Amino acid sequence: MxxxxxxxxxxxxxxxxxxxxxxxxxxxxxxxxxxxxxxxxxxxxxxxxxxxxxxxxxxxxxxxxxxxxxxxxxxxxxxxxxxxxxxxxxxxxxTFTVREETQQIGRVMITDQSFHHLLSQIEKRVGDESLRLEQSELLFDQGGNLRNATFEVIAKSPKRFVRYDISYQEITGTITYRPREEVLERSLETYYQKLIDASRSFDTLRQLSIKQILHDSKTPYVEMDMDGLYETFSLQDATVLLIGDQGELIPYVNTGEDVLANAIRLTYLRADGQSLREKKILLYNYSFETSRRKGVVR
Structure with a gap:
């Protein structure tokens, strides 16, 4: 109350x-x-x-x-x-606005409204203005079927932070919500402030051109990892794309400048579970004014 x-x-x-x-x-x-x-x-x-x-x-x-x-x-x-x-x-x-519970949602396709519905259900159960994303991992096949997904988020109350583990399993067609840890506010405040709002990350996922990712994939499965921390990227190690305002993927022309952003990392998996060396980093919520911001390291 x-x-x-x-x-x-x-x-x-x-x-x-x-x-x-x-x-x-x-x-x-x-x-x-x-x-x-x-x-x-x-x-x-x-x-x-x-x-x-x-x-x-x-x-x-x-x-x-x-x-x-x-x-x-x-x-x-x-x-x-x-x-x-x-x-x-x-x-x-x-602070425990959500008890451990399971919700039946059925099959989810990452290319249509069923995926938007999954994100909306998460926001309804634990989402509020304080909800921030720590990390998430989604695994989907070349046909767009979401095989499994996990989200680690933090909600803030007047006195506490509560970490939640949220997972989706294709086999059961269910979302599981699990409060994992309760932490005193002052011990986590600095870290919490560095995380992105979960709603902003979810909006990025809704707009992201998944069909373009699937079209470019040469393997049966794609793993998509999101990190909630706002980081500095040197853009030297992998193929880098920027996510545009409409979710389109824009090739990044490396000018030698670092970029401050949130990232989605794509890993391509073969049928045996082995990953290809080729990886892609998709950047959103980005800023190129990193020269003025000291002390942020990757």
């Missing part, structure tokens, strides 16, 4: 509870507002490293000693403290 919704429900409950308790109390000026205040005080916390201390309830028990209607004010402070505990335990649980 969104944190703003939780707080709105808490304030509404505090107001209603204060209204009910006020009828049982001694007369006191501004009592209604004081009861709501003590509820809010009890919910206040203070972060110390990765620990949230219940500062509000500590202040109430040690510093504040209301004389009039003290029992009811204590009830409200404890109500706020219970909300603090709910926040404490509900926060990490909220």
């Amino acid at each position: 969104d944190i703003l919704i939780r707080w709105a429900l808490f304030l509404l409950a505090a107001v209603l509870l204060a209204f009910l308790l006020e009828k049982r109390t001694e007369k006191e000026r501004y009592l209604y507002m004081k009861l709501v205040f003590y509820a809010c005080l009890g919910s206040v916390s203070f972060p110390v490293y990765d620990i949230q201390l219940p500062l509000g309830i500590i202040l109430f028990l040690i510093v504040l000693h209301p004389q009039k209607n003290s029992r009811y004010k204590r009830y409200m402070a404890l109500f706020g403290f219970l909300f603090f505990l709910l926040q404490l335990f509900a926060g990490p649980l909220d």
